[in-house]
Amino acid sequence: MNGVHSGLPILDDLDAEGQRVVVRCDLNVPLANGAIADDLRIRAAVPTLRALLERGARLAVCSHLGRPKGKVVEDLRLAPVGQRLSELLGTAVTETRDVVGEEAATACESDIQVVLLENLRFEPGEEENDPAFADELASLGDRYVNDAFGASHRAHASIAGLPARLACAAGYLLADEVAKLERLLHGAERPYVAVLGGAKVSDKLGVIANLLDRVDAICVGGAMAFTLLVATGQKVGRSLVEEDRVEEVKGVLEEAARRDVPILLPVDVVAADSPEVGSPHKVVPLKRIRDRMGVDIGPRSAEQFAEVISTAKTVLWNGPMGIFEIDDYSHGTSAVASAIAAATRRGAFTVAGGGDSAAALNRLGMTDAVSHLSTGGGASLELLEGRDLPGIRALREATTMGGDRR
Numbered sequence: 136m137n138g139v140h141s142g143l144p145i146l147d148d149l150d151a152e153g154q155r156v157v158v159r160c161d162l163n164v165p166l167a168n169g170a171i172a173d174d175l176r177i178r179a180a181v182p183t184l185r186a187l188l189e190r191g192a193r194l195a196v197c198s199h200l201g202r203p204k205g206k207v208v209e210d211l212r213l214a215p216v217g218q219r220l221s222e223l224l225g226t227a228v229t230e231t232r233d234v235v236g237e238e239a240a241t242a243c244e245s246d247i248q249v250v251l252l253e254n255l256r257f258e259p260g261e262e263e264n265d266p267a268f269a270d271e272l273a274s275l276g277d278r279y280v281n282d283a284f285g286a287s288h289r290a291h292a293s294i295a296g297l298p299a300r301l302a303c304a305a306g307y308l309l310a311d312e313v314a315k316l317e318r319l320l321h322g323a324e325r326p327y328v329a330v331l332g333g334a335k336v337s338d339k340l341g342v343i344a345n346l347l348d349r350v351d352a353i354c355v356g357g358a359m360a361f362t363l364l365v366a367t368g369q370k371v372g373r374s375l376v377e378e379d380r381v382e383e384v385k386g387v388l389e390e391a392a393r394r395d396v397p398i399l400l401p402v403d404v405v406a407a408d409s410p411e412v413g414s415p416h417k418v419v420p421l422k423r424i425r426d427r428m429g430v431d432i433g434p435r436s437a438e439q440f441a442e443v444i445s446t447a448k449t450v451l452w453n454g455p456m457g458i459f460e461i462d463d464y465s466h467g468t469s470a471v472a473s474a475i476a477a478a479t480r481r482g483a484f485t486v487a488g489g490g491d492s493a494a495a496l497n498r499l500g501m502t503d504a505v506s507h508l509s510t511g512g513g514a515s516l517e518l519l520e521g522r523d524l525p526g527i528r529a530l531r532e533a534t535t536m537g538g539d540r541r
């Protein structure tokens with residue numbers, strides 16, 4: 136791998152036997168009524184944890200969950216996550232009721248094999264990247280492993296602060312995510328097609344800009360398509376538009392034209408009176424959207440996207456084509472998912488990123504549709520924008536500075 140992120144210290148090189156290893160995972164799972172709605176991220180954390188246990192390490196696993204903003208929020212305790220993790224690991228997991236307090240310190244000094252520290256974001260020092268908090272967290276272990284790809288774009292204490300304090304390595308999930316996403320930036324096989332959708336064009340303009348000299352075509356659906364359509368002078372009714380981005384989008388479209396990269400926009404839409412379940416809706420050519428709202432791409436658009444995808448050797452997909460949470464508005468997303476699944480079956484390298492894209496695949500029972508399903512939403516977007524993620528930079532700098540400095 137020759138990407139900008141090569142040179143990461145790898146897990147297999149970390150001397151972990153008999154050591155207490157602080158493992159930063161991304162166990163930030165969606166919750167519904169206190170239960171785990173999707174355990175993808177917990178399952179993804181298992182290989183690294185299991186490997187460390189097999190090598191005779193004791194673990195201090197840590198993660199954030201939700202946005203408690205520096206204080207204890209009872210509903211955001213990690214206990215349900217610990218229970219699921221214990222089932223998946225087949226090992227007891229001891230949850231502490233604090234992050235770096237006495238209970239955590241005592242548990243980490245003991246023989247307990249797997250300690251799960253309480254929600255990191257209960258401590259204000261986590262998001263502030265407070266050096267004192269990073270010191271306390273580091274004092275719980277002898278080694279550090281970052282396997283939290285989905286949080287590695289955050290310069291938080293557990294991500295950016297620990298590599299300088301403990302001998303460290305990237306976990307398997309982090310290394311795998313970086314390798315797969317790097318493949319989309321360096322030396323991807325052509326034709327290379329990006330399919331973008333989701334809520335906001337502002338989240339994804341940086342990705343479009345960075346991909347323009349790499350891809351052969353970009354298909355755009357979802358709400359973000361409407362800002363692009365407005366930038367090309369079309370009427371979009373009451374569809375979601377980010378007016379303050381229209382000028383910027385025009386610039387990106389001009390750049391795409393200069394580079395001869397076709398950007399396919401929807402030609403038909405599912406037009407609804409409102410974005411709710413049961414609202415009157417029908418498929419119309421974009422021209423006939425009137426004062427309705429586009430809630431999904433129409434079948435002709437889906438067909439055009441599928442045709443482009445059918446030629447691809449590399450596909451990046453980020454963002455659903457419509458409000459997939461509502462069955463009536465999920466057909467565009469499932470059509471694109473099927474086209475990508477077919478591409479995967481004939482050997483194309485296909486990657487889906489973004490929390491809602493993963494949720495859409497999950498809902499469709501199609502998580503196998505892609506070669507790689509990224510666990511990182513914001514992190515994968517930032518990486519695809521060509522940015523160096525703080526967590527990855529910290530790991531790399533820790534090695535170049537020379538190993539164990541404890």
Ligand code: ADP
Nearest residue numbers: 333334357358429430454457458489490491492
């Ligand atoms: P991801 O998490 O995969 O990056 P985003 O967070 O950008 O995706 O966007 C997902 C959200 O976009 C979903 O909640 C979906 O309902 C919404 N969405 C998609 N298309 C539309 C649309 N046409 N109008 C309103 N919302 C939309």
Ligand code: MG
Nearest residue numbers: 489490491512
């Ligand atoms: Mg999202």
